[in-house]
Amino acid sequence: MMNQLPLLIIMTAVKILVVLVVFLTAIAYTVLMERKVLGFIQLRYGPNRVGPWGLLQPLADAIKLIFKEDFTPPEGNRVLFIMAPIITSVTAFLPFAAIPFASQILPDSLTIYGHKLDLTVAGLNQGVIADLNVGLLYIFAMGSLSVYGAVLGGWASNNKYSLLGGLRLAAQMVSYELALGLSVIGVLMLAGSLSMVKIVEAQKSMWFIVYQPLGFLLFLTAAMAECARTPFDLIECENELVAGFQTEYSSMKWGLFMMGEYCHIIVASALCTTLFLGGWQGPVLPPIVWFVGKTFALVFFFIWVRGTFPRFRFDQLMKLGWKVMLPLCLVNILFTGVIIQFLQR
Amino acid sequence: MHGLQMIFLVLAVVALVSGGFVIFQRHPLRSALWLIVNFFAVAGIYLLAHAEFIAAIQVIVYAGAIMVLFLFVIMLLNLRQPEAEVRFMHLGQKVGGIVLAGFTVLLVIYTVGKVALPPGKSAPLGLGNTESIAKLLFTDYLLPFEVTSVLLLVAIVGAVVLAKSRLK
The missing domain is CATH 1.20.120.1200 (NADH-ubiquinone/plastoquinone oxidoreductase chain 6, subunit NuoJ)
Structure with missing residues (x-):
C-alpha cells in the first residue's frame, strides 16, 4: 500500500492533467461555438476564414492574444492588477474537480510491471477527480470566490468604469448566490447527500428535473446571473461602462478573464446536468458521451439566451433576484419538504 | 501522521x-x-x-x-x-x-x-458531516438555532428601517 503511494499520486496528477487539457480545449471551442451560433441567430456566417468552417479560429485567437501589448495602468495597484485575472481563471477551473463526468473510467485494479495496483484507493478509477462528501458546497465555495477577480481587477485598474463594473458584479453575485444556493435544496432533500456522485446515482430511475421543475428554472437563471451573461451582463454593459471591470485589461490578462467567463458557462452547465438532468446516466451510449452531450446542450441554451434577450436594468436585476427568485426558492423548498413528508408516510 | x-x-x-x-x-x-x-x-x-x-x-x-x-x-x-498618520498622541x-x-x-x-x-x-x-450537524441543530440545539434566526431577522428589519428612513 505505502510503496504504491508515489505511483497513485502520479496517476492522479495524470488524470487531473487529462481532464484539464480536455476542459481547456472545450473552453476554446465554446468560444467558437458562441460566435458561430450567434452568427446563425443574427443571419450571418460567424468566423469561417481560419481552417475549415473556422475550426482553427481559437488557435488564431490565442496566438493573437499572447502577442498583443500587455498594458498595466501606471496609476493602479500593480500586484492586484496582475492577480485579478489569475484569481478569476483559477476559481473558475477548480469547481470541475468535484463534478462527476463518467461512472467508472478505469478497472478496479491494474497490473503494471508485475505490480498489482489497487485503483479503488482515492477513487482513482472513478470518473471524477475528487468525490468530496461536501462536493456541492465545495463547488459553491469556489463559485463565490470567483467574484474577487473582477472586483479586485476593477479596483486595481484605477478607472471609474472598471470600479463601477466590479462593484456591480459584487452586488449581483451576493444577491444571486442566495437564489443559487436555495434552488438546489430541493435536490439535496431528494438525494439526501451533498456528494455529487451520490446525487447522480440518486437519479437512476428519474431525473430530478421531473420532481424539481421550478428548482431547475431558478437554478438555471441564477447560474446565468452568476456567470454574468446577457441578460445579466450589467458588469460589462458597453453603453454605460465601456467594458466594465476589464476596460483596462489587454493581451492574455484579458484572455484569462474571457477564459474564466466561458469556464463558468461550462461549469454551470455541467453542474446543472449533474443536479437536474441525471449527470452521466443514459441508455446505450457510454456515460461520458451523455455527460458531454447534456452539458453542451445547456451551453447552447446559454448562447441562445444571449442571442435572444436584451439586457436588464440594474434595478430590475436586483428586483428579480430579491423579490421574485428568493421567495420562489423558499416556496419550492417548502413544497418539496411537505410532499416528501407526505410520501414517506 | x-x-x-x-x-x-x-x-x-x-x-x-x-x-x-x-x-x-x-x-x-x-x-x-x-x-x-x-x-x-x-x-x-x-x-x-x-x-x-x-x-x-x-x-x-x-x-x-x-x-x-x-x-x-x-x-x-x-x-x-491610507489614513494620514496620527501625529499627536x-x-x-x-x-x-x-x-x-x-x-x-x-x-x-x-x-x-x-x-x-x-x-x-x-x-x-462523520461528525464533520453535514447530516450529523443538521441532526444536532434541529434536535438538541433547536431553541438556540431558532433564537439565532430571530436575532438575524431583527437585524435585517433594523437595516431595512435604517435604509428607508434615510430615503425620506
Whole structure:
C-alpha cells in the first residue's frame, strides 16, 4: 500500500492533467461555438476564414492574444492588477474537480510491471477527480470566490468604469448566490447527500428535473446571473461602462478573464446536468458521451439566451433576484419538504 | 501522521502571519485581503480536523460573502489613500494602551496556563458531516438555532428601517 503511494499520486496528477487539457480545449471551442451560433441567430456566417468552417479560429485567437501589448495602468495597484485575472481563471477551473463526468473510467485494479495496483484507493478509477462528501458546497465555495477577480481587477485598474463594473458584479453575485444556493435544496432533500456522485446515482430511475421543475428554472437563471451573461451582463454593459471591470485589461490578462467567463458557462452547465438532468446516466451510449452531450446542450441554451434577450436594468436585476427568485426558492423548498413528508408516510 | 502535522504547521503559520498583517496594514483594502487569506488558512485547519462542512461554510460565508461586502464598502468609500498618520498622541493614551495590552496578555497567559487542554484529536469520522450537524441543530440545539434566526431577522428589519428612513 505505502510503496504504491508515489505511483497513485502520479496517476492522479495524470488524470487531473487529462481532464484539464480536455476542459481547456472545450473552453476554446465554446468560444467558437458562441460566435458561430450567434452568427446563425443574427443571419450571418460567424468566423469561417481560419481552417475549415473556422475550426482553427481559437488557435488564431490565442496566438493573437499572447502577442498583443500587455498594458498595466501606471496609476493602479500593480500586484492586484496582475492577480485579478489569475484569481478569476483559477476559481473558475477548480469547481470541475468535484463534478462527476463518467461512472467508472478505469478497472478496479491494474497490473503494471508485475505490480498489482489497487485503483479503488482515492477513487482513482472513478470518473471524477475528487468525490468530496461536501462536493456541492465545495463547488459553491469556489463559485463565490470567483467574484474577487473582477472586483479586485476593477479596483486595481484605477478607472471609474472598471470600479463601477466590479462593484456591480459584487452586488449581483451576493444577491444571486442566495437564489443559487436555495434552488438546489430541493435536490439535496431528494438525494439526501451533498456528494455529487451520490446525487447522480440518486437519479437512476428519474431525473430530478421531473420532481424539481421550478428548482431547475431558478437554478438555471441564477447560474446565468452568476456567470454574468446577457441578460445579466450589467458588469460589462458597453453603453454605460465601456467594458466594465476589464476596460483596462489587454493581451492574455484579458484572455484569462474571457477564459474564466466561458469556464463558468461550462461549469454551470455541467453542474446543472449533474443536479437536474441525471449527470452521466443514459441508455446505450457510454456515460461520458451523455455527460458531454447534456452539458453542451445547456451551453447552447446559454448562447441562445444571449442571442435572444436584451439586457436588464440594474434595478430590475436586483428586483428579480430579491423579490421574485428568493421567495420562489423558499416556496419550492417548502413544497418539496411537505410532499416528501407526505410520501414517506 | 507526520505529513498532516507539517500541513497543520504551515496553515497555522499562514493564519497567524496573515492575522498580523490584517492589523498592521495601513490600507483598509489590504487588511481585508489579508483577512481572506486568514479565513482560508483556518478553513484548511478545519479540513484537517475532518470538519469538511464547517470548512466549506467558512469559505462560502466568510470568504465568499461577508468579505465581498467588506470590499464593497471599502471601495464605495473610495479609501484610496491610507489614513494620514496620527501625529499627536496624548501621553495618557500611550500609557493606557500599553498597560491594557499588557494586562490582556497576562490574562490570556494565566487562563491558558490554568486550563488543562485535552490532547488534540480530530473529530470522530462523520461528525464533520453535514447530516450529523443538521441532526444536532434541529434536535438538541433547536431553541438556540431558532433564537439565532430571530436575532438575524431583527437585524435585517433594523437595516431595512435604517435604509428607508434615510430615503425620506
